[in-house]
Amino acid sequence: MHGHRHPFFVRLTHWLAALALLTLLVTGAAILLSHPRFYWGETGNLNEEPLFTLPLPASRGSVPTGYGFVLADQNGWARSYHFLSAWLIAITGLFYVSLGVASRHVARKLVPNGPPPPGTYNNLQRVTYLLVVFAALPLMIWTGLAMSPAFVAAVPFTATLFGGQQSARTIHFFTTVFLAAFLLVHLVKVYQAGFRSHVTAMIFGTSKESQ
Amino acid sequence: MSTTRRNLIVTAASAAGVATAAKVAGANGLLAPDGYGQSLTYAAQRLATGHAPAREFDRSQISAKPYQNGKPPSQADYQRHVSEDFANWRLSIEGMVDRPLTLTVADIRAMPLSNQITHLACEEGWSYIAEWGGVRLSHLLEQAGTQAAAKYVIYFSVQASRWDSIDISEALQPQTIVAHRMNGAEIPTGFGAPLRMRVPRQLGYKSIKYMNRIVVAADLKSFRKGLGSGAAEAGYQWYAGI
Numbered sequence: 001m002h003g004h005r006h007p008f009f010v011r012l013t014h015w016l017a018a019l020a021l022l023t024l025l026v027t028g029a030a031i032l033l034s035h036p037r038f039y040w041g042e043t044g045n046l047n048e049e050p051l052f053t054l055p056l057p058a059s060r061g062s063v064p065t066g067y068g069f070v071l072a073d074q075n076g077w078a079r080s081y082h083f084l085s086a087w088l089i090a091i092t093g094l095f096y097v098s099l100g101v102a103s104r105h106v107a108r109k110l111v112p113n114g115p116p117p118p119g120t121y122n123n124l125q126r127v128t129y130l131l132v133v134f135a136a137l138p139l140m141i142w143t144g145l146a147m148s149p150a151f152v153a154a155v156p157f158t159a160t161l162f163g164g165q166q167s168a169r170t171i172h173f174f175t176t177v178f179l180a181a182f183l184l185v186h187l188v189k190v191y192q193a194g195f196r197s198h199v200t201a202m203i204f205g206t207s208k209e210s211q
Numbered sequence: 212m213s214t215t216r217r218n219l220i221v222t223a224a225s226a227a228g229v230a231t232a233a234k235v236a237g238a239n240g241l242l243a244p245d246g247y248g249q250s251l252t253y254a255a256q257r258l259a260t261g262h263a264p265a266r267e268f269d270r271s272q273i274s275a276k277p278y279q280n281g282k283p284p285s286q287a288d289y290q291r292h293v294s295e296d297f298a299n300w301r302l303s304i305e306g307m308v309d310r311p312l313t314l315t316v317a318d319i320r321a322m323p324l325s326n327q328i329t330h331l332a333c334e335e336g337w338s339y340i341a342e343w344g345g346v347r348l349s350h351l352l353e354q355a356g357t358q359a360a361a362k363y364v365i366y367f368s369v370q371a372s373r374w375d376s377i378d379i380s381e382a383l384q385p386q387t388i389v390a391h392r393m394n395g396a397e398i399p400t401g402f403g404a405p406l407r408m409r410v411p412r413q414l415g416y417k418s419i420k421y422m423n424r425i426v427v428a429a430d431l432k433s434f435r436k437g438l439g440s441g442a443a444e445a446g447y448q449w450y451a452g453i
Contacts, residue, residue, distance in 0.1 A: 035336035042268070042330065045337035047276035060335060062280070075334060076446025083252050083453060149332060150256045150412045150452030154263035169336060 005206045007105065013096040014202055020089035021179065023081055028176060030078035033059045033071055038173060042164030051170060086144060093137055106130075132182055136175050143172040240362055240378060244431045244439035245449040253450040257380075260452070265386050265411035268328045273394060274339035277331075279401035284370055284421060297405035302389070306365075306426040309356030316391065316405045322346040325388050329411035331418065334447065343409050344392030349383045352427065360429050363439070366408055367424040375419050375440040376431055376449075377410060386411050389422065414451035416442050 006014075036058055037050040044050065046062060057067040059074060100106040110130055112123040121129070145151045146158040146168030162168045190198045200206075233250075236242050241254035283289065292300050297316045304312040325347050332338040348364065365376040381387060390409045391398060398404045403420030410417040417440075431439040443449040 031336070034334075037337075042272065043274050043338045043340050045274070045276075045278035045339050047278050048274075076448075079334065079448060080248060083448075084248055087251055147332070148256070148453040149265065149330070149414060150260045150263075153265045153412050154260035156266050159266075165330065165332065165338060 006202055007103070008205070009096065009099045009103075010105065011202055011205060013092050016092040017089060017096070020085040020092060021183070023085040024089065025176070025180060025183075027078040027082040027085070030059075030074040031082060032173070033057070034073065034075050035060065035063060036065070037063070038170045039166040040163065040170060041166055042159075044166040086141065089137065090141055093133070097133065128182065132179065136179055136182075139175050140172065140179070143168040143175065147172070243448075243450050244437065245443040249448055249450055252448075252453055256450070256452045257378075260412075262380070262384060263412075264384070265327075265329050268330070268340050270328065270342070272340050273328060273342055277339040277341050277394075277402070278337060279399070280333065280415070281401075283400040283404075286369070289369060289421070293400060293404070300405050300423065302406055302423055302425065304351055304355045304425045304427070306428050307358040307361045308352075308427050309358065310354070312351070312355050314351075319346055319389060319391055319406065322350060324392075325385070326392075327386055327388070327409070327411065329386065329409070331411070331415045333415045334451065342392075342394050343388065343390040345388035345390035345406075345409065347385055348387045348389055348408070348425075349385065351389060351425070352382065355427070357427050361427045362429050363427075363431055365426045365428060365431070365434055365439075366419055366422055367426075368419050368421045369423055370421060372441045372445075373419055373421070374435075375408075375417050375442060376434070377413070377417065381410060381412065384412065389425075412452060416447065417451050 032054075033056060036054040036056045037044070037046075038052055038054075039048065040051050046064075053065075056065065057069060057071050058065045059071040061070045097106075100110075109121060110126050110133075112126045116122055116126070142158060143162065145155075146162065147165055152159045152165065159165045159168055162171055233242070233247065236250060236254050241250065241257055243249035243253040283293075300316050302314045302316075302319065304314070323346060324344050326342060326344045328340060328342045330338055330340050352364070362379050363376050364379065364382040365374065367374040377387070386409075388409045390403070390407050391405060393399065393402055398407060403418075403422075406422045407420045408418050408422055426434075428434070431437060435441075436444050438444050439449040440447075442451070
């Protein structure tokens with residue numbers, strides 16, 4: 001991104017989103033370990049055949065995992081921080097999308113429009129960023145809310161759209177896998193392109209090396 | 212205006228805004244007993260979901276194999292109640308009520324029966340659908356003459372660490388019941404016999420099994436550690452609508 005300057009709102013929302021997503025990922029993994037089995041439809045439990053089981057140890061002795069040990073229960077704090085970071089990512093996302101659309105940042109920098117000018121994101125990067133912001137993250141929030149008994153009481157459609165609350169939980173997991181893969185590729189690419197200059201540019205807007 | 216001065220004003224205004232929000236939330240009963248971090252979700256869900264009833268399902272959607280999660284109490288006391296078919300089990304309703312009650316299971320079975328086919332989801336991630344039958348908590352509160360200043364209903368199990376509470380609006384919700392029937396029969400011991408709370412708009416841990424005591428109160432501070440539930444004392448969330 002030589003000669004490119006990240007606007008302030010992009011830098012701010014980037015790091016807030018990074019903090020929220022990292023917390024969501026870690027706490028989500030902790031929550032997952034209490035029941036690393038997935039189902040389809042409305043219901044699923046240890047008496048029912050799972051759609052698939054992750055080959056992980058569990059934090060509950062009742063879950064048959066094949067491992068001879070049970071992990072410590074981390075669900076309490078993990079759930080608290082999961083919901084707090086979900087608020088952070090939702091508010092950050094709304095702020096980014098509003099400013100990004102209003103300032104035409106999204107239209108100019110992210111929407112593919114023929115061969116990209118030199119020094120801007122290529123079309124694969126553009127499509128990926130659009131997918132993350134406008135598909136994966138909204139889907140995460142939607143399927144997350146579909147697991148909330150009170151929210152589903154008020155808006156049953158959040159759960160029924162996917163065929164039930166367990167289906168929503170399974171989609172929540174697969175979307176996490178997509179976002180984790182994105183995060184990994186993103187970090188590798190930033191490393192390849194010059195970690196120091198790119199991180200500096202994302203903090204200060206620009207850096208000596210990147211100009 | 213200098214940047215420092217502007218920052219100071221913005222900070223002061225934000226602090227005042229947060230303090231006002233906390234005060235308004237507190238005055239409207241929207242603060243969770245286990246902390247401000249939980250209150251954001253609690254207040255938002257309370258305002259967004261109002262009195263929306265939990266989804267009810269068709270009889271054909273009842274789970275063939277519900278999961279009971281844990282064993283019935285092993286104490287000799289509970290085993291004696293089982294062998295007596297719970298003839299000596301009592302449920303007391305006390306606290307901010309005009310007429311404290313002590314009811315037998317037979318008393319409760321004689322009360323108007325309310326049925327529901329609802330989803331029970333555990334915070335761990337598993338769930339099942341079952342039909343529950345019981346008396347509306349609102350009916351019991353009316354019988355006992357709940358006082359106007361009451362804000363919470365606290366309920367206890369014979370299992371010492373199992374107790375919980377809900378706000379009065381959740382308590383008066385018609386689907387909040389003291390259940391004594393499950394899938395067309397008396398509740399099996401593994402699922403909470405003879406009486407369990409059913410709060411279908413919150414996660415399963417709010418639906419306390421083996422219930423023998425209900426207390427009506429204006430605040431939760433005087434109950435054990437003041438967090439409003441055994442789950443919150445164990446690090447979980449008092450409000451379990453999410």
